[in-house]
Amino acid sequence: MTYRQNDSGGLGRRRFLTTAALSGATIVGATALGGIDADAAFASEPSLDPAIPKSSFVEGRITGITGSVLQVAGSYGDHARVQMTNATSVWKVRPTTAAEIEVGDGLYARGVPMPDGTVAADAVWVNIVNLDTTIRGIAKNRLHLSHGQHEFVGHVLPDTTNASYAGRALTSDLSRLRIGQSAQVLGAWRPSDDSVDVVRISVGH
């Protein structure tokens, strides 16, 4: 099945996802939606009534993967099933594919509730964290960070880790980081050792 966008703005993204998830169709030319871009997703569909949820949100750890469905155990004892489609955007350290998702990963997902109880995912963020930290130590390929009472290692990834100083543009130069600085760390948690791959570290004044 091929989906096309019409002149008036095209098939709504939610309808597109719903149809895709229901039909199991191979989606040809997803860029007809303007690209598989989580920023753009839902952007053209502002809420008419804030009391009515316009999308579903899923949070938790992945306990199983069956075909294109992720089983998720929520942090409050709830359970959800997340249906991946060809239109689902996936982030895990960087934009990637569903093949990178593993059992044990942490997940945030945004999507549309389906009649069968699954959530057809528009966007999935795997292991993503955005932490208010303090820099406790600096080594060549890693940072020692604390978040509240929790201390962890932040891995510096060549060609990935960037820094922003006092709101300025991102740079790969980490030499201006200092022990004791407060820093916002956007990265990806590693479930295997509880460390974090640092994607972006921002230090303020």
Add this chain to the structure above:
Amino acid sequence: MACGSKSLWAGETSWFCCGSAWGPCGSAGGGACGNCRSSANHGAWPNASQACWDITRPDLCGENIPRRGCGAVMNVRHQCSGATVCITITDCGPRTKSWCGEATCCNGVCRTNRVLDLTPAAFSAIGNLSSGKLPVYIYE
């Protein structure tokens, strides 16, 4: 409480985790109001209380943000896409004073200073978590 349309503020929003959670977020706790949850449409406001204000000090960035305590309801709109989410304040933050002058832009128009933090549920309703920050208008 209804989610209103009266303009309250504008600026940057970031996101944070709270409540029971996986990974490093597991130690975050329920926030200043005790009931903050990453999976709910919640937010943190820099002037949720006097004690909160003393930590965040948005005035040092020229942002004399009004007091809105636990349970306050706000409507947050992405500056460019128009996507909105209705949130309830359940925590204190962000530490605005640490980010004076920081700007986030879209379509060539920028918003400066961090004036709001959203939970992953709320932030993802109007933008991409991997962006880390969004320019927003805030209504009540």
